[in-house]
Amino acid sequence: MSNLLALAGVNTHIGHYHILQGVDFVVPHGGLTVLLGRNGAGKTTCLRTIMGLWKASAGRIDFDGADISSRSTPAVAQLGIGYVPESMGIFAGLTVRENLTLAAREGPIDTRRLDWMFGFLPALKKFWHLPAGHLSGGQKQMLAIARAIIEPRKLLLVDEPTKGLAPSIIAHMVEAFRELKRTDTTILLVEQNFDFARALGDTVAVMDSGRIVHSGSMRELADDEAQQQKLLGLSLDAHQ
Amino acid sequence: MSQTKDALRVPGPDKIPLALIPVIALAALPLIPSLPTWVTLTVAGLAMGMMIFIMASGLTLVFGLMDVMNFAHGAFITIGAFVATSVLLPLAGWTQTDSLWMNLAALLPAILAAMAVTGALGLAFERVIIKPVYGQHLKQILITMGGLIVAEQSIHVIWGPDIIALSKPATLRGSFIFGDIAIEKYRVLAVIVGLAVFAAMFLVLNRTRVGLLIRAGVEDSEMVESLGYRIRRVFIGVFTAGSALAGLGGVMWALYQETVNSAMGMQVMILIFIVIIIGGLGSVGGCFIGALLVGLVANYVGFLAPKIALGSNILLMVLILLWRPQGLYPVAKR
Ligand SMILES: Nc1ncnc2c1ncn2[C@@H]1O[C@H](COP(=O)(O)OP(=O)(O)O)[C@@H](O)[C@H]1O
Ligand SMILES: [Mg+2]
Numbered sequence: 001m002s003n004l005l006a007l008a009g010v011n012t013h014i015g016h017y018h019i020l021q022g023v024d025f026v027v028p029h030g031g032l033t034v035l036l037g038r039n040g041a042g043k044t045t046c047l048r049t050i051m052g053l054w055k056a057s058a059g060r061i062d063f064d065g066a067d068i069s070s071r072s073t074p075a076v077a078q079l080g081i082g083y084v085p086e087s088m089g090i091f092a093g094l095t096v097r098e099n100l101t102l103a104a105r106e107g108p109i110d111t112r113r114l115d116w117m118f119g120f121l122p123a124l125k126k127f128w129h130l131p132a133g134h135l136s137g138g139q140k141q142m143l144a145i146a147r148a149i150i151e152p153r154k155l156l157l158v159d160e161p162t163k164g165l166a167p168s169i170i171a172h173m174v175e176a177f178r179e180l181k182r183t184d185t186t187i188l189l190v191e192q193n194f195d196f197a198r199a200l201g202d203t204v205a206v207m208d209s210g211r212i213v214h215s216g217s218m219r220e221l222a223d224d225e226a227q228q229q230k231l232l233g234l235s236l237d238a239h240q
Numbered sequence: 241m242s243q244t245k246d247a248l249r250v251p252g253p254d255k256i257p258l259a260l261i262p263v264i265a266l267a268a269l270p271l272i273p274s275l276p277t278w279v280t281l282t283v284a285g286l287a288m289g290m291m292i293f294i295m296a297s298g299l300t301l302v303f304g305l306m307d308v309m310n311f312a313h314g315a316f317i318t319i320g321a322f323v324a325t326s327v328l329l330p331l332a333g334w335t336q337t338d339s340l341w342m343n344l345a346a347l348l349p350a351i352l353a354a355m356a357v358t359g360a361l362g363l364a365f366e367r368v369i370i371k372p373v374y375g376q377h378l379k380q381i382l383i384t385m386g387g388l389i390v391a392e393q394s395i396h397v398i399w400g401p402d403i404i405a406l407s408k409p410a411t412l413r414g415s416f417i418f419g420d421i422a423i424e425k426y427r428v429l430a431v432i433v434g435l436a437v438f439a440a441m442f443l444v445l446n447r448t449r450v451g452l453l454i455r456a457g458v459e460d461s462e463m464v465e466s467l468g469y470r471i472r473r474v475f476i477g478v479f480t481a482g483s484a485l486a487g488l489g490g491v492m493w494a495l496y497q498e499t500v501n502s503a504m505g506m507q508v509m510i511l512i513f514i515v516i517i518i519g520g521l522g523s524v525g526g527c528f529i530g531a532l533l534v535g536l537v538a539n540y541v542g543f544l545a546p547k548i549a550l551g552s553n554i555l556l557m558v559l560i561l562l563w564r565p566q567g568l569y570p571v572a573k574r
Contacts, residue, residue, distance in 0.1 A: 051466055053462060053465075053466070072465075072470075073462075073465040073466055074465050074468050074469055074470045074471075077465070077466055077467060077468035078468045083466045085463070085466070089460055089462070089463035089466065091455070091456045091459050091460060091463070091572075092459065092572035093455060093459060093571070093572050094452070094455060094456060094459075098452055098455075098456075101449075101452065102449075102452050102453065102456055102464075102467060103467050105467065105468050105469070133572055147467070
């Protein structure tokens with residue numbers, strides 16, 4: 001399997017702070033890669049750097065065969081990368097329909113694709129004409145995901161979609177991601193909830209203090225409790 | 241998608257701020273000695289509000305989109321007024337006859353020239369002065385203040401330091417008379433133009449894709465970029481259009497006052513800042529209602545207690561912010 005995305009020696013500074021200190025990992029084509037790590041490890045910074053929202057001060061970010069590390073955010077998005085930020089970035093004053101209309105850059109929303117999405121994100125259909133600010137947290141997360149996939153994208157970057165959600169909604173979210181995995185979209189998922197990550201991940205990378213400290217297959221990590229404890233002890237405790 | 245609509249009640253827009261306009265107008269009624277005076281003041285207030293709205297609407301969107309507070313906005317108002325004056329004075333023969341068509345033949349080119357010049361200056365100002373300081377607030381304040389001073393000095397050089405008298409076109413002078421109620425024609429025109437500008441902005445914002453981009457960008461420009469849109473192009477367009485509208489407002493304001501001077505833009509800027517803060521920074525609807533409230537209060541208080549007219553608008557702002565700290569229509573910001 002070839003790699004759709006590869007980071008090599010990526011450094012990111014925010015103001016005077018040196019946040020990413022040489023990040024190396026790959027996201028294989030077609031699979032779901034989970035980026036794990038405790039709070040403050042640099043996961044969000046990593047996704048923002050890929051999107052061009054922070055500029056990498058050193059290193060390469062290869063996407064689909066080209067280095068995108070110096071491109072602007074709109075240019076990165078236009079290459080076929082969908083982004084669901086940690087804050088979700090919902091336009092609260094726009095209706096669900098308007099949020100999705102805007103995300104469909106190429107033209108009118110493809111109704112067959114929309115029907116497919118309604119199948120696993122039913123709240124969207126129900127609240128189609130509601131300003132998105134009135135949605136619940138879980139519904140907003142569904143909308144943020146829908147917005148990222150309203151047109152086929154090569155890569156999805158999703159930042160902690162389970163954050164703050166009730167367990168029943170998380171179970172629903174697992175199903176939604178399983179449905180997404182049936183398409184040929186490659187997904188890079190940032191998570192702290194290991195159960196969620198284990199249910200979905202094919203490959204995994206673990207960050208700590210701005211560096212990757214482990215990468216490999218999800219199955220291996222799932223079976224090796226000692227390794228989990230060592231890499232994720234803190235964040236696992238936080239989710240008990 | 242119609243089958244999805246029935247499932248739930250869609251909350252309509254918040255109408256309480258809109259209701260403030262008739263509430264204030266009716267509250268003033270018993271304080272003012274005669275009905276004709278009240279009608280005159282109310283129409284004057286609405287006309288003034290409409291003109292302030294025209295001048296302020298671009299500024300609120302410019303702030304909403306890129307967090308840019310342009311202190312030089314007032315210069316575009318002044319320049320618009322002077323450009324129109326330069327067109328209208330040589331055409332005095334056309335403006336001072338009783339033919340509506342001749343009046344319009346002078347007025348329309350004057351307005352178009354004012355908007356073209358201020359729009360072009362706005363575009364240049366954005367590219368040369370604002371662009372280098374995106375995201376740096378202190379520098380923005382300083383550099384736009386600097387731009388304002390340069391613009392005012394340039395006006396002195398081009399048009400001289402004196403106040404220039406500019407009379408209204410003949411057919412726009414005088415009043416419509418209904419019994420003992422007189423309504424100035426020019427104020428009616430100001431209300432019509434203000435409504436037209438508001439309607440046009442409303443349609444663009446709510447019925448077009450660019451409008452959708454602007455509304456989304458005011459909330460979260462970073463997310464708009466993450467969806468693949470170059471928000472700065474939208475911003476340049478809005479800045480240019482906002483500058484042209486400032487020019488239009490300047491022409492209307494100058495004809496209303498029948499004088500032009502180099503400080504007129506700065507004088508209305510105080511009211512404009514009050515209006516966009518009252519409305520909720522970034523909200524065109526809020527700006528519209530805020531402008532009408534400010535216009536009404538300025539006229540009622542100007543009649544009842546002239547000494548506290550400006551103070552009354554500051555008081556209005558304080559009261560509204562106590563009630564709604566983010567303004568009448570807060571824009572959801574990330
Ligand atoms: N805007 C910012 N300014 C300064 N420091 C920041 C900023 N954003 C993140 N950081 C710091 O960068 C580090 C990594 O943050 P982040 O990428 O959000 O971690 P994670 O997503 O893994 O929880 C943290 O120490 C955080 O405090
Ligand atoms: Mg994070």
